[in-house]
Amino acid sequence: MSPQQKALFLTQKQGKFELGSRSIPSPGAGQLLVKIQSAALNPVDHKIQDTSMYVTNYPAILGTDIAGIVEELGEGVENFRKGDRVLAHGGFTNDLGGFQQYALTVASYTAKIPSSQSFDSAATVPVGFDTALVGLYGNEFGAGKPIVIFGGSSSVGSYVIQLARLSGFYPIIATASPSNEDLVKDYGATHFFDRNLSGKQLMAAISKITDRPIEVVYDAISAPETQVVAWELLANNGTLIVTVPASVKEDEGKGRKAIHTFGYPHVPQNQELWCSSWAMLEKWLSEGTIQPNKYEVLPNGLEGIVGGLERLKLGQVSGRKLVAHPQETQ
Known part of the structure; x- marks a missing residue:
């Protein structure tokens, strides 16, 4: 039996979130397995819950802002090694979702976290950065x-x-x-x-x-x-x-x-833009050219995400990102 992990599932279309378990996936070619230390929340997450956009298969794992530790490398991944601290733009499939303890990431949209940044700060970058990027440079x-x-x-x-x-x-x-x-x-x-x-x-x-x-x-x-x-x-x-x-x-x-503008790199459009920018991201973060968002850490691991999304929906978050720690899930 494959090793299990805890995950937060959106149970059904326009349904509720529930904590459950699933197998830890194995990375394919060009992918990494990442132990998620920090997962940031985005307004799109509660919009998916409300409208079912972008997601067709349930139960679904949401979350596209990921920061963690590389656990395993897939075939052809050359620029990372086990133990690297990384941030990544997750995806709208369960293996790529951030609201779980382990996820797969695509190497092209994964970057090393410089020593000056924490997992929490790094997790605030991917979605906001990519959405800004494609709007300006697309x-x-x-x-x-x-x-x-x-x-x-x-x-x-x-x-x-x-x-x-x-x-x-x-x-x-x-x-x-x-x-x-x-x-x-x-x-x-x-x-x-x-x-x-x-x-x-x-x-x-x-x-x-x-x-x-x-x-x-x-x-x-x-x-x-x-x-x-x-x-x-x-x-x-x-x-x-x-x-x-x-x-x-x-x-x-x-x-x-x-x-x-749709800041989602797992699509054919703007591939050259995505890849070249993610290749620069570690340098920009290290130099301070790109500064991560301010953030607030939610309590109770994955379970804290539910209340956090409700706060986002009600417009109760300003000037900061909400970040959860999946490994702290009880």
């Missing part, structure tokens, strides 16, 4: 342009700010709640505005910073109301990047467009 935007980022203190927003800084956007204008102004500026925003400003107020404030057209807006919140405000800011032929399907309608004549 499209052709010239350096030196202004960019406006809605939700600068969110996980995705924080990585958009950092990548925008790395790419030479200027000014980097971000919105968030006033309590997170310092955090957003620490990530690299050159200008901050209260997220509660109306579209006209925000447009007037931005016009005092730059007279250049706003051709790129990244809405890391992507609620219908933020999309409306973002759409108002866009210049003719500008691009709105959203993390859910767009609720604004593209208009004839002005040429503005809305792009739904």
